[in-house]
Amino acid sequence: MSTLSERILGAGAGAYVDRTVDRAYVHDGTGLLARAAWTEIGSGVFTDPDRRYLIFDHIVPANTSTTADLQQEMREFAAMTGMHFFEVGAGVCHQVMAEGRALPGEVIVGADSHSCTLGAFGAFATGVGATDMAGIWATGGTWFRVPETTGIFLEGTLSGAASAKDVALAYVGALGMDGATYRALEFVGDGAASLSMADRLTLCNMAVETGAKAGIFYADRTTRDYLAGFGIAAEPQVPHAGGYPDEIAIDLEDVVPLLALPPRVDTVCPVAEKEGLPVDQVFLGTCTGGRYEDLAAFAALVRGKQVAVRTVVVPASRAVLMQAVSTGVLADLVAAGCAVATPGCGPCLGAHMGVLGEGEVCLSTANRNFKNRMGVGGEIYLASPMTAAATALVGAITSPEEFL
Ligand SMILES: CC(C)[C@H](C(=O)O)[C@@H](O)C(=O)O
Ligand code: SF4
Structure with missing residues (x-):
């Protein structure tokens, strides 16, 4: 049985294939560049608008008049093409x-590097450049080189203070920032099956931080049940039976709260090693x-207490925010002293809503911590939501183990 990338793309690793793209999406940043490239193609053809999406997320609401003007142009472009449009x-x-909006077996591309997130559904999902996106808009398809696959065997189950984010940091640390360049990561084993869709999305999200083209889970009952919640019927996929040319194993029982130290996402150590390092900001959010x-994991730790440092919370979507409202999680966060902002990327890319000053330190639940990412001279430690909560309560890097 072939790997999932090979099955979906219809050829063995190393082959070049032309494929119809099932779904394609852009955001306010890359959408603009793709529009310029599409206009240059000049055909005026925009394929399959019902499977194309423009989602405003990177700088929302607009931070300057220039941004506002550009976003207005993109609204008009979305209306003209008939693609799905998601407002601020x-x-x-x-x-x-x-x-x-992502199903098992689909080919999904986004004009953003973290489009690999959607491999959590058993799709082949990857990021493309804006020019490639313009070509996809115009023709409906694109070419791929079918990637070789690295198997990530997960055993056991997560417990205590360890979370999917810690597993993500563990594998990024093990593979390194160029350890899986142009490969697909397939997460398999009993441990993979035990993870929720939220956990799987977090694990696939960080695949690109190892250079990988895709991060993939095979669709199973968890996938099916999750999609059923959206009225979608999906079938489980049969996992790859053979081995992988390259593989690593992680026992989830052994995972402890981890940190990625600035300025590299693959410089990973236990939170315990940096315990007590003061932070200026905590950021809970991102894809x-x-x-x-x-x-909810953050709220469970801060409920009834006060954060000791400025803490910015940006729900990943309106649906996330609504669920946090209906369960009381949002009230817990606000009561604890957190500042809650509009769903979107927030300060993740250093554009607005929590940019760091020179020498400031942020503990963030995001995926990138390179130099100047959240502001010139700022330093970013990446960790799990639970570590973020413990750190927010103390005002210095703290392991969540102390609050469980
Ligand atoms: C702005 C965008 C192109 C970029 C990406 O592709 O990843 C951003 O989302 C990021 O996380 O750095
Ligand atoms: S939340 Fe951060 S990593 Fe994710 S798409 Fe937005 S800017 Fe990129």
Whole structure:
């Protein structure tokens, strides 16, 4: 049995294939560039608008008049093409797509590097550049080189203070930032089966941080039940039976709360090693760590207490925010002193809503911590929502184990 990438793309690793793209999405940033490239193609053809999406998430609401003007142009472009349009407040594109707009077996591309997030559904999902996106809009398809696959065997179950984000940091640390360049990561084994959809999305999200083209879980009962919640019927996929040319194993029982130290996402150590390091800001959000489960895990630790440092919370989508409202999680966060902002990317890319000053330190649930990412001279430690909560309560890096 072939790997899932090979099955979906219809050829063995190393082959070049032309494929129809089932779904394609852009955001306010890359959408603009794709529109310029599409206009240059000049055919005027925009394929399959019902399977094309424009999701405003990177700078929402607009931070300057220039941004506002450009966003207005993109609204007009969406209306002209007839593609699905998601206004300010809908959420991060990957999360919006994960809410019933990504199915097992599909070829999904997004003009954003973290489009690999949607491999959590057993889809072949990957990021493309804006020019490639323009070509997809014009022709309906694109070419791929079928990737070789690295197997990530997960055993056991998560417990205590360990979470999917810690597993993500563990595998990124093990593979390194170029350890899986142009490969697909397939998450398999009993441990993989034990993880929720939220966990799987977090694990697939960080695949690109190892250079990978895709991160994939095989659709199973968990996938089927999740999609049934959106009125979608989906069948489980039969996992790859053979081995992989390259593989690593992680026992979930052994995973402890981890940190990625600035400025590299693959410099990973236990939170315990940096315990006590003061932070200026905590950020809970993004396509990695801004789902409802993340907000709920954070709220469970801060409920009835006060954060000791400024804490910015950005729900990954409107649906996440609504769930946090209806369960009381949002009230817990606000009562604890957190500042809650519009669903979207928030300060993740350093554009607005929590940019760091020179020498400031942020503990973030995001996926990237390179130099100047959240502001010139700022330093970013990446960790799980639970570690973020413990750190927010103390005002210094703290392991969540101390609050369980
Ligand atoms: C702005 C966008 C192109 C970028 C990406 O593709 O990843 C952003 O989302 C990021 O996380 O750095
Ligand atoms: S939340 Fe951050 S990592 Fe995710 S798409 Fe937005 S900017 Fe990129």
